[in-house]
Amino acid sequence: MQRFFIFIAIASIVAPVSTLLYAQDDTASNLRIGFSQVGTESDWRTAFTDHIVTEAARRNIELLFIDAENSQENQIAAIRYFIQEGVDAIVLAPVIETGWNAILLEAQQANIPVVIIDRNVTADESLYLTRVSSDFKHEGRLAAAWLAQATAGDCNIVELEGTVGSSAARDRHIGFLEVIQLFPEMRITVSQPGDFRRDNGEQIMEGILNTENPAEICAVWSHNDDMAIGAIEAIKKAGLDPGDDILIVSVDAIPDIFLAMMNGDTNATVELNTNMAGLAFDAIDSYFNGESVPKWIRVPGGLYFPDTAAEEYAKRT
Numbered sequence: 001m002q003r004f005f006i007f008i009a010i011a012s013i014v015a016p017v018s019t020l021l022y023a024q025d026d027t028a029s030n031l032r033i034g035f036s037q038v039g040t041e042s043d044w045r046t047a048f049t050d051h052i053v054t055e056a057a058r059r060n061i062e063l064l065f066i067d068a069e070n071s072q073e074n075q076i077a078a079i080r081y082f083i084q085e086g087v088d089a090i091v092l093a094p095v096i097e098t099g100w101n102a103i104l105l106e107a108q109q110a111n112i113p114v115v116i117i118d119r120n121v122t123a124d125e126s127l128y129l130t131r132v133s134s135d136f137k138h139e140g141r142l143a144a145a146w147l148a149q150a151t152a153g154d155c156n157i158v159e160l161e162g163t164v165g166s167s168a169a170r171d172r173h174i175g176f177l178e179v180i181q182l183f184p185e186m187r188i189t190v191s192q193p194g195d196f197r198r199d200n201g202e203q204i205m206e207g208i209l210n211t212e213n214p215a216e217i218c219a220v221w222s223h224n225d226d227m228a229i230g231a232i233e234a235i236k237k238a239g240l241d242p243g244d245d246i247l248i249v250s251v252d253a254i255p256d257i258f259l260a261m262m263n264g265d266t267n268a269t270v271e272l273n274t275n276m277a278g279l280a281f282d283a284i285d286s287y288f289n290g291e292s293v294p295k296w297i298r299v300p301g302g303l304y305f306p307d308t309a310a311e312e313y314a315k316r317t
Contacts (some may be wrong), residue, residue, distance in 0.1 A: 034082030055277035096165035120167035140175025153183035155218035159191035162223040201230025219247035225257040261309035271301035
């Protein structure tokens, strides 16, 4: 009865968002597009880059790719380079939300449409064509809803945050809080940023286990799988059983998290689909064809558990 009540209480908050609001098209583009990527901070990011490079080649798109190494300054320089090169369009995966108005205005004045991909920006929406991304708040809600049901709404939680200032970190945190605030006995007791890096996740969790009473930690909520995998290693080093002594829920659905599930080391992951490239390129094609493009093209995801881990791992490797 308790679990049924929890499900009803959170149902309206975690109701599924619309799936793809924009259908992918196989039409070859023959365009020249600049792509500014955040960096290579995680396995998910690497897979995301691979998808964009592969999809560009499939469509005969000449892709100018620049890795920003997690620097907004580098991304702004990359966009200026793309403008100077006279590309047809720009795809930007922004490292943080703020500070983009001036450079996006430069692109607009050069008549170059910009697609924001994966993360969000706070810039005026008129300065970019569209945003292709998942709903980060919804991801946080899904993770929290699962944890509420798994713990009957009673849990002390360690939160491993993503990059400070990124829309992914902010909105996953907000969405998670929206759900756990429904349950007086659910609380985040420690929250630290780990920049979505596996090594940071391990170091942070080691420190937390040294300063907090491990017996009082119910779960780890990680903003991505890589930090969760790092936390798993720290929990093991402390002589504890991740996935049992301390529950783990995270975001991304990378292959390594499914391996961890198969080993009994983690409990749930929310998918962040890496295959956004087709949607971004379709939006650019539509722009040049004079067709309307929605301001937000939502990418769907789902919640995955150990019972399908082997199958999901096989699909993704």
